[in-house]
Amino acid sequence: MTTYVLVPGFWLGAWAWEAVAAELRAAGHEVLAVEPGHEPEATAESHVDEVLEALEKAGPAVLVGHSGGGPVCAAAAERARDRVTRLVFVDTGPLPDGVAQIDFNPPGAQEWIRARIAEHGGVQPMPTRAEFAQLGTSTEGLDEETFAEVHARSLAEPAGVILTGARRGTPDASLPKTVVACSFTEAQARELIAAGVPAFAEMAGPEWSFAELPTGHWPMLSEPAALARLLAGLGEPT
Structure with missing residues (x-):
C-alpha cells in the first residue's frame, strides 16, 4: 500500500483528482488530494505551505503535482524530504528558485495574462478552450461537455x-523524480534539457525518469484510469 498526495494545477480543486483517487483507493492505496487556496492573498509560497501541511498529515508519500502544482511540489519536497518517497510531475516540471509560472510563457502570452488579471481585479479566470489553444495549452482528450463542466x-x-x-x-538526487508527459513527448523534453531551458534543465539528473501518457494537459480528467495505473506503478518499491 502506498500513500499519494495529489496537487492540482491552476483553476482546479481537489475534485479534479476524484476519478484518479477512486482508482487508487480501489487498489488499496491511501490518497490525500490538496485543496489549493484561491483567496486573493494566495501566493506560490502559500501553496507550498498547503502541500507541506498535507505531507505532515499523510506521512511518507508519493507527491504528485499537475501543471502549476508541479513547481509548488518541487519546493515542498525539498523542505520535507523525509515525507516524500517519489516526486511526480504530471505534464509539468520544476522551476528555478523564485521563477514564477508566468515566466514560463512567451512574452505575448505574459502580456495577455497580465491584462486578464488587471481586467478581473487581481485574478485570472480559467481561459476558454479557444484561449488555451492560442496559449499553446492542449485540451486534447476532453470533449466539449467535459471541458464545459x-x-x-x-x-x-x-x-x-x-x-x-x-x-x-x-x-x-536520492529522491526519485518522474515526469508524466502528456502534451509533449520524452524526446521533446530531452531536447529542451539539452538546450538548457530552465524549466527542463534540472531533469538531466540520473534520478529523473519519464513516462508518456499522450492525452493532452489534463490526464486526470481525460484518462483517469490510465493515470492511476501509472501512478500505482510508480509507487511500487524500486
Whole structure:
C-alpha cells in the first residue's frame, strides 16, 4: 500500500483528482488530494505551505503535482524530504528558485495574462478552450461537455500564485523524480534539457525518469484510469 498526495494545477480543486483517487483507493492505496487556496492573498509560497501541511498529515508519500502544482511540489519536497518517497510531475516540471509560472510563457502570452488579471481585479479566470489553444495549452482528450463542466467548476487563480515563484532549496538526487508527459513527448523534453531551458534543465539528473501518457494537459480528467495505473506503478518499491 502506498500513500499519494495529489496537487492540482491552476483553476482546479481537489475534485479534479476524484476519478484518479477512486482508482487508487480501489487498489488499496491511501490518497490525500490538496485543496489549493484561491483567496486573493494566495501566493506560490502559500501553496507550498498547503502541500507541506498535507505531507505532515499523510506521512511518507508519493507527491504528485499537475501543471502549476508541479513547481509548488518541487519546493515542498525539498523542505520535507523525509515525507516524500517519489516526486511526480504530471505534464509539468520544476522551476528555478523564485521563477514564477508566468515566466514560463512567451512574452505575448505574459502580456495577455497580465491584462486578464488587471481586467478581473487581481485574478485570472480559467481561459476558454479557444484561449488555451492560442496559449499553446492542449485540451486534447476532453470533449466539449467535459471541458464545459471543468470550466464551470473552475476558480479564478489569484495573481500572487501566477506572478510569484516558490523558494527553492537544494534538489536531493536520492529522491526519485518522474515526469508524466502528456502534451509533449520524452524526446521533446530531452531536447529542451539539452538546450538548457530552465524549466527542463534540472531533469538531466540520473534520478529523473519519464513516462508518456499522450492525452493532452489534463490526464486526470481525460484518462483517469490510465493515470492511476501509472501512478500505482510508480509507487511500487524500486
